[in-house]
Amino acid sequence: MQLDNAKILLVHPLGYEVSAAGKDISRIVNIMPPIGLASIAAYLEQGELTADIIDCYAHPDSDEKIRQYMLHHKPAWIGFSCTTSSFLDAVRLTKLAKEICPGVQSVFGGSHVSALREQLLNDYADVDIIIVGEGEETLKELMTNGAEKAAGIAGLVVRGRDGVPTFNGYRKTGIELDSLPFPAYEKLEGFPDVYKLPIFNYPKAPSTSCISSRGCPYACSYCDRSVFQRSFRFNSAEYLYRHVKYLHERFGIRHINFYDDQFTFQRQRVEDFCNLMIANPLGMTFNCAVRAEHIDEKLLALMKSAGCWMVSLGIETGDENLLAQHRQNADLNMLANKIRTIKAAGIRTKGLLMMGLPGETEKSIQLSMDYVFSLPIDDFNLSKFTPFPGSPIYEKIHSVGEFDEDWPKMDCMSFQFVPHGMEKERMEELYNNFYRTHFQRPKVLLSYVTMLWKSPDSWRRFIVDLAGFLSFVKSSKRLGDEKP
Ligand code: B12
Ligand code: SF4
Known part of the structure; x- marks a missing residue:
């Protein structure tokens, strides 16, 4: 069969059975565009190459779409973007293709x-080539030169003639981000309407996420840095302003969630970006994620004037000793002061927490609850700690607890890891209790009422997806009620 060497189908896998998609609460509340794939597609199409995208996460029942695409377009290449939980689904889809x-x-x-890297080529015969790190330049070089020349291309893991996988090493320099075209959002079916930020996390729709930097120089124990390493590269304020304006003018976007690991790490460009948003207003709002060390009163006031609606920041745990084992600058007082400063600037605050880190105990969970509920936090996300390959803690994870490394289940929604001294069922109870206590506080209930006018679209979605929410509440209650 003659295949088109200049064409690739890029796939964002769902990660589990289609029938489970409607019950996955994280998917119900949060569907974000696969920006990495959209960026690659835009980059390839600057030249002679062409790329299309199928996002199975946004459109769960996509097997038939992939079959039809292969049948009619006959691309010589198919590419998959993989997290740990979605990898085996991608292997299934490559067999289908x-x-x-x-x-x-x-x-x-x-x-x-x-x-x-090499381990996967060893274990999965249907995976032909792995791209380590940024994909734009490496994939272009691969498609232009052909698979026969893959052995000489930096950034690839390929099988040699003897079948043994070899990593060709990292590319020497990271991409200059201002040289990239804007991601090809138009190649995402249904963009922007099918993509949804977490409920109650935005004032107006349509919204989208956007990436304006790559990498993070910190080294938290639970965070996988394999793609962008510990570097930090960023778009200039001018590029960023043009990007946001483009999203507004071409797709009608009214709110943006900057999904950068560290939006404010380079302070000057954030100031410049905010000044541009203030001088040439677009009527848009934005959220971003920060580390507490990289915000202050003055910057927050400027961000608020530029349209900042919500800031998320990692807290992880309210037990300072435990925190110190997993990240730098573990200072809960400093964190609490920064949270108060965000609130004082008139910006909503979202705390990001984890339960089940190595070293977690019932006492540390109680400390986390006390800490979070003592602060003026508007929203929080409590994820179930999952040791991902590539994260520093992964190396020694079996010495600090029981780890069931079942990739499709590693989506931060189940306790695949149980620290020494804890039991899984008890952790589920404590997890449910954390959320239940939060939702029973009158202050919190009132704040959801205010969302009726602060984020009416969230309430509309809540009502539309009520069945999904109720089934989640029911299943977590059942788990919580089970006794070991
Ligand atoms: C936005 C986001 C999401 C979005 C969109 C996902 C997506 N595919 O873009 C949503 C909400 C759907 C999501 C869901 C989940 N996510 Co998420 N997500 C992110 C986040 C914050 C940004 C992704 C992004 O746009 N990066 C910027 C782009 C430019 O980079 P990129 O996507 O990595 O792509 C580049 C390279 O990786 C490479 N590349 C990627 N794919 C491909 C494919 C080919 C063919 C090639 C050649 C190259 C290539 O080239 C791209 C361009 O240079 C990252 C953290 C991060 N900083 O990257 C976490 C991250 C990817 N998510 C993570 C996790 C754990 C999850 C969930 C399991 C948990 C959850 N409930 O949130 C689910 C899993 C869903 C699934 N089916 O995979 C982990 C993955 C760890 C792991 N080993 O699994 C990350 C790394 C965060 C972290 N440090 O823990 N996520
Ligand atoms: S958790 Fe956040 S601050 Fe820590 S290394 Fe990862 S991206 Fe950086």
């Missing part, structure tokens, strides 16, 4: 494959 186009080369990228 190869049934229709037997010669198609499968290229895997993303955090999971960047972390495990």
Whole structure:
């Protein structure tokens, strides 16, 4: 069969059975565009190459779409973006694609494959090539030169003639981010309407996420840095302003969630960006994630004037000793002061927490509850700690607890890791109790009422998805009520 060497289908896998999609609460509340794939597509299409995207996460029942695409377009390449939980689904989909186009080369990228590299080529015969780190330049070089020349391309893991996988090493320099075209959002079916920020996390729709920097120089024990390493590269304020304006003018976007790991790490560009938003207003709002060390009263006041609606920041745990084992600058007083400063600036605050870190105890969970409920936090997300390949803690995880490394279940929604001294069922109870206590506080209930006018679209979605929420509450209650 003659395949089109200049064409690639890029796939964002769902990660589990289609029938489970409607019950996955994290998917119900949060569907964000796969910006990495959209960025790659835009980059490839600057030249002779063409790329299309199928986002199975946003459109769960996409197997048939992939079959039809392979049948009609016959691309020589298919690419998958993989987290740990979605990797095996991508392997399943590559088999499906190869049934229709037997010669198609499968290229895997993303955090999971960047972390495990050679091991995956060893274990999965259907994975042909792995791209470690940023994909734009490496994939272009691969598609332009062909798979026969892959052995000489930096950033790839390929099988040699003897079948042994070899990593060709990292690319020497990271991409200059201002040289990239804006991601090809138009290639995402249903953009922007099918993509949704977490409920109650935005004032107006349509909204989208946007990435304006790559990397983070910190080294938290639980965070996988395999893709962008510990560097920090960023778009200039001018590029960023043009990007935001483009999203507004072309797609009608009214609110943006900057999904950068560290939006404010380079202070000057944030100031410049805010000044541009103030001088040439677009009527848009934005959220961003920060580390407490990189915000202050003056910057927050400027961000508020520029349209900042909500700031998320990592707290992880309210037990300072435990925190010190997992991240730098573990100072809960400083964190509390920064949270108060965000609130005082008139910006909503979202705290990001984890339960089940190595070293967690019932006492540390109680400390986390006391800490969070003592602060003026508007919203929080409590995820179930999951040791991802590539994170520093992964190396020694079996010495600090019981770890069931079942990739499809590693989506931060179940306790695949249980620290020494704890029991899984008890952790589920404590987890449910954390949320239940939060939702029973009158202050919190009142704040959801105010969302009727602060984020009416969230309430509309809440009502539309009520069945999904109720089924989640029911299943977590059942788990919580189970006794060991
Ligand atoms: C936005 C986001 C989401 C969005 C969109 C996901 C997406 N695919 O873009 C949503 C909300 C759907 C999501 C869900 C989840 N996410 Co998420 N997410 C992110 C986040 C914050 C930004 C992603 C992003 O846009 N980065 C910027 C772009 C430019 O980079 P990129 O996506 O990595 O892509 C580049 C390279 O990786 C590479 N590349 C990627 N794919 C491909 C494919 C090919 C063919 C090639 C050649 C190259 C290539 O080239 C790209 C461009 O240079 C990252 C953290 C981060 N900073 O990256 C976490 C992250 C990817 N998510 C993570 C997790 C854990 C999850 C969830 C399991 C948990 C959850 N409930 O949130 C689910 C899993 C869903 C699934 N089916 O995979 C982890 C993954 C760790 C792991 N090993 O699994 C990360 C790394 C955060 C972290 N440090 O813990 N996520
Ligand atoms: S958790 Fe946040 S601050 Fe820590 S290394 Fe990861 S991105 Fe950086």
